[in-house]
Amino acid sequence: MFDFAPDETLPAEERYRQLVDAADALTAGEGDGVANMANLAALMWEFIPDLNWAGFYRVVDGELVxxxxxGRPACIRIPIGQGVCGAAASSGETQLVEDVHAxxxxxxxxxxxxxxxxxxVVRDDTVVAVIDLDAPTKARFARADAEGIEELARRIAGRI
Incomplete structure (x- = not known):
């Protein structure tokens, strides 16, 4: 059994280092990508304050699934190139959006x-998924959040 207890008083960089280490421990040796994504979504929810959604969209047959x-029920399919998730999938670049309505x-x-x-999430130079975090406040995410999740994506790319 795993019991990760994040310390919300830590600076973001240290909290993300702990998140990545916990993700590494949690997914080490497990070959089922869906199981790993499920645990990683729960782990992000525990480690990252002020979220209303945390999870994955997978690239399947040319679209995000x-x-x-x-979090709350979500869109099941998103065309590559549409919305924030589709933009990240098509460009291969992190999308940090202060105001989604803009x-x-x-x-x-x-x-x-x-x-x-x-x-x-890039494996063998191909986007295989995206990690999506939503917050109920504008400008919730900073560069430190992006860098922390980018490191997480690198670490788990071969495990999902």
């Missing part, structure tokens, strides 16, 4: 979402 997550083509799966961080 909902993967394991924590993002051209934003797809509103949860009306409570005000800001979003989406990080592509």
């Amino acid at each position: 909902l993967g394991p997550f924590v 993002f051209p083509g934003h797809i509103a799966c949860d009306a409570a979402s005000q800001s979003e961080l989406v990080v592509p």
Whole structure:
């Protein structure tokens, strides 16, 4: 049994280091990508304060398909290139969006979402999934959040 207890008083960089280490321990030796994504979504929910959604969209047959997550029900399929998740998948670049309502083509799966961080997961030079974090406040995510989730994506790319 794993019992990870994040310390919310730590600086973001240290909290993300602990998150990545916990993710590494939790997924080490497990070959089932869906099981790993499910545990990682729960882990992000525990480690990252002020979220209303945390999870994955997987690239399947040229579109994003909902993967394991924590939060309210979400859009099941998102075309590559559409919305914040689709932009991250098509460009292969992190999307740090302070105000989702100002993002051209934003797809509103949860009306409570005000800001979003989406990080592509790249394996063998190909985007295989995106990590999607939503928050109910504008400008919730900073560069430290993006860097922490980018490191997480690198670490778990071969495990999902």
